[in-house]
Amino acid sequence: MWHASRCFRQGVVSLVLGLMAVSFGSAVGSATEGAYAIKATRIYTASASSQAPAVIHDGVLLIEDGKVSAVGSNVEIPDGIPVRDLGTAVIIPGLIGAISSPNSRVNIPESVGAQYRAVDSHNPYSSHRDALGGGVTTLHLSPGRNRLVTGQGAVVKLGTNGGGFVLSASSDLCINLSDAALNPPSLIDIPFPSSWDQEIKRAERQMPESRMGMLLELDRMMQLAASKENWLEDEDGVLAPSLSALRRVLDQRSTYRIEAQEARDLVAAVRWFEENGRRGYLALADEAHKVASVLASSGIPVVLQVDGAFSRTSKSVGHDPDPLDTTPNAAALLHEKGVRFALAQNQDESPRQLLLAAGLAVGGGLDPSVALAAITRVPAEILGVSDRVGSLEPGKDADFVVLTGDPFAATTSVYQVYTSGDLSFAGRTHAMVVKADHVLTGDGTDIRSGAVLIEDGKIAAVGTSVPTPPGARVVDGGPGSYISPGFIDAHGHLGLAGDRATPGTDVPIWRTVAVPRNDFARVASSGVTSVMLSPVGANSKGSQMAAIKTWGSNRDDLIARKLVAIKFLVKERDPLFGTGALDAALRSGKAYYDKWEKFKKDLAKWEEEEKKKKADEANKKDVKKAPEVKKETVEVDTKTVSDIVSGKWETVVSGGPIPQPQTGNMYLKLEGSLVSGKFQMPFGEEAELAGTLDGNKLTLEVDAETPFGAPTVTAEIDKEDHMIGSISVGPISLNLEATRTEKEVGEIKITRKKKKKDGRPAAPTVQEALEPHRDLFSGKIVAFVGVNLLPEIDAVVELFARYKLPVVLQNVSEAEKAVETLKKAGVGVVVSPFSYSYTHVKDPRVKGDVLTRGGIPVAFQSNVGDGVRSLRMNAILAVKNGMDATEALKALTIYPAKMFKIEDRIGSVAVGRDADLVLFSGHPLEPTSRVLHVLVSGQEVTKR
């Protein structure tokens, strides 16, 4: 019965839990709120305990209420708590920075300023990105550098806003034994107001003025402070605050931090500690390795600053006879001698470089696990905060750093930093999520409450819920906002700087694009992200057009496609003449295209045959192992000769693409003025030579096949047994120099790979001016034709229909009359948004409106340079004049993209497209909306 009821109860409980989980999601099932688990491939615990392993492979870190509750490889993860699997990431404890630069550069006046507290200058509301980004979660704050007693140090945690950030408000009294402490200024306190009973006192001289006076002055001040409970400014003068504070420090039996660099100062400090029976530690300690045994026997711990300058150059020591003597293996030496030490970056460096500094110590021979402990657990112990931080053990604060790899590798970066279990730093990621109330994809779709995920400059996801990768930047346009594809200027001259030339089709216009300048920035920030770049002028012979972006960090970013169209202009009014010239251009283009097509076809056919032949030969080979290369010997008559050419020439070929000069032999034979022979290069291949001798000039053709035809040798026998000249192969020219070593040649046998005429079809000559036409006739690009009057429109449409070519018409003054023609031909039209229909006096409608209503795709052009900034305003005018806003937006995005056949890259917000987006505060074509963000290929446009 009891069992039954328990089972029943359990059943009910699990049922209820299950229902809850269904209705509220998985979070409800969690054991403790705020608990979570993290998995990583390696977890370094830096634990001092011998039972706990230093490294846990495939470990789990369990965090509860900001504390570590368990760590290990087989930690049982409670049901329902979130688990973050960090995959190949490496986890180390949050680093403890035992040295930091003082916040303030203002020097305190007192030589012994015990009343000053470093914690006062710590801003807990600052993001501390710098130190956190280096993995440092706990930092010792030093009050200053330039006085004997600079004040009271503090230990704070970074990354926790507001309360709970101070681990120790007064961790130690900071004493500085270095040159910087010498010769403090005299103290003067002018009473306010000065009067006969409040006279101005003499300035009080301060010590120390010499090195030997430093500890003397410290002891004197301490004895003075100890002599009296409290000090009054009126009675005891300007040092009253300092003495009072010092007295309290003495009463509290504080820790002393002595910063010293030279060996003698370190030894003096050790003596001071021992003679006075005070406890504390040494910091900086550049020359600690020189006095390692003294330090070891004293048992005083050391915070060693690693001498490494990362973000600056090393200090110049010049002729300093006695500069600080540092060594890279200092840490290793200290470890060997048994000195307890922590590592820190150089005091002039940011704590961000702590990992790198420890890496240097590893380079100096320190064991990596000791080095890691020296920037985590050991400094925590020295600073007296090891009960909270410094290692990953149950009960300690969940301060840890997620690294992308080995802790001491330069390629490793800090991926995330957690302070007390909360994410306090996330490394840079290029992923970005843009959210808005409306996402206009460009094809007329409006996704409500949508978002776009951008990765590597491309759109990775679009929809109402897109994943947000860890660390991704999220931009939310807020209520009423819209995302639109970046606008496209269907015909503009951005960056041409007023150049009005009309270049031929052989001139690549994309070469005008250089690095983005201010004009580009202004255009981009107006929302125009692409421009179909064309020269200002046009003629019937044609010019190239390129698709360019308006923002990017270099030239490659800026060029979307080098060739998108050939721009033509129908000049004459007479349609017969007008299209006549255009027809001629197209005809020659077509002929050129056909020639190449024929070649391609022939080549394909030939290759097919060759393949077949080879296959046949291979089949035969199976039967009889015929040598693949058949050797052939050409017999040349043997004759004893004596002329300036015949003989063996040692030949050196150099220059051109040959990295090093090549030496070979030429065997030549002169018969009359005819020269024959062979050419032998070191790699064994031989080629037949045939040519003529004219005076002392030798011209030879080499019987070898290259893609550029046969090479020719031209040389001059400039003196006896020596010739100099060149070998030219197509565009390549090599230097040739030869010396005759034998005057007699016997028979010249030519051993070479069989080179028979294989019937491979020859390629047509390349004609630069007609190259774009090949793309045009193959349908890769389009023709862009400026026309105006109806007869021209008809003629051009007919012409391109005849050639079966894609065409886009521009300007088209009388488009309204040609609506039917255009619609039938399926031709798109590029117009200025504000150009009115020719009947606009009677019927004030813009051309774009008339055409889109007629079912003709329209794209908007600027026809200017950086004046394209106003393209959106122009389009707004079109909407104001009755054009459908959706169509107007298409005319700025998807229509031009389709017309120029570049819709795979731009013109819409869809997966795989370039991340060219504009975030507006309202509908893109409302004058009351403004541009909030512009992204071009995922890069945010920032105004310059």
Add this chain to the structure above:
Amino acid sequence: MGRRCYGPSLLGWGLMAMVLTAPLQATERVAVTGGRVIPVNGEEIEGGTVLIEDGRIQAVGKDIVIPFDAKVIDASGKVVFPGMIECHTSMGLDRPNENASVAPYLDVADSVDPSSVGFEEALRSGVTTLGISHGNNCVVGAMSRAVRPIGLTAGEMTVKSDTGLKISMAPRSRSNRMVQMAQLREVFRDLSEYMGVLAESKYEEKLKEDDKKIDVGPEEARNRGKDLVEADDIDDKHRNLKRLTDGQIGATVYCGQAMDVAPAIDLAKENGFSERLVLVLGTECYKAVDLILATKRPVILVGNLIHRERDSFSGDMKEVFVPSVYAKKGVPFALLSESRNSLGEGFLWYQAARCVRNGLDRKRALEAITQVPAQVLGLQDRVGSLEPGKDGNLLILSGDPLDGMSWVEHVMIEGKIVYEREKDIRLQELLQGITRDEAAESEGEGAADAGEEKTPESSPEPEKEKKESSETPPKKEGGSNSDLDESREE
């Protein structure tokens, strides 16, 4: 009649005339009738009456019997609103800061210049009470006081003296936070040590009087002597500080950044004035709003209300409208105008209007320029709202107090009209000055058009026309046009 006559306080600044016209009577009763009364502490009353007797508000409401001898001011079509309160300003001080970093023995009264134009400007913009404070460039500054912007001497102007000591957590110029904090701690350490020594000497004195010999150690002597110390025994340097730690006076503590807030609160707690602590909060301090809320004290927000911060990592600019943060958490706050800003931010009503524009409750915005600053100055029983028993400080506005088109028509302080727009010569000169300039400009153009033919006689004609046509002031509603016309006739 204990009431003072606020004579020609503004010395011929054009306001003298109207002050002189206000007659002195045995029992002075004034009734402001017919206007839309916004008492701030309650519901608005359409066509309400505010009855003031001997400078104090007697009644506020709709059906109030107006005594036969009351001077009736018709405010129909207008808005009656309490005088606004600027509770933390250095206006009128010949210089806001002292050389000495610790100067609790000073009083701003010694520095207030009653003839400062700022006080006249305060009246014109509807401010009837000002909390005058030492500047922020100090460690411990002078004693503050609350004044009305009328009177011949600082004494006459004073509404309440000793409204609090000024303390600054933000470092003085050429100093840093560490030094600032060390100096602050030192001030209070020195005080306690001084008081100890004083107590000891008082005890010894008493022993001497009683012909007794020293019978206890110094600790006990200090303890026994504590009660023997009288206020007059304490020197100037320590007196105000002692009053502060004894809870007799408060302190306005300036915090420049959020990081100053926690030390400020700790300082107040350690030294016994957390009940009388008023924080003056710099723009960024909103980040410490939870700590501020826990003090349960009203705060003062500096004039710059928008915090801008660029994320060092992403480069994003973040903008926070600071009052929204405090309002959301329920921290009562007083607004300040941005001194040295001649634009909207230089006016209290505009600061409140900004709050409304940024989505704050209208009531809270109005309280931030009336009731809360009154509370901050410890004057909650005297000013800040229109209710019986409070001072008769009110404004008659041509429209809503938060409307940029409204004019301050009349200002009444303790039942006396101290400002009338129609007699504000300086304002008229300002408006006419514009008119004159424009007229001169148009005349020049006309002359150029007409060429040489123009006679000297013909030129004044267009000027006059222009003057009249442009008389419609830029911001006001009908009805008040005639006021300006009349004044011109005079």
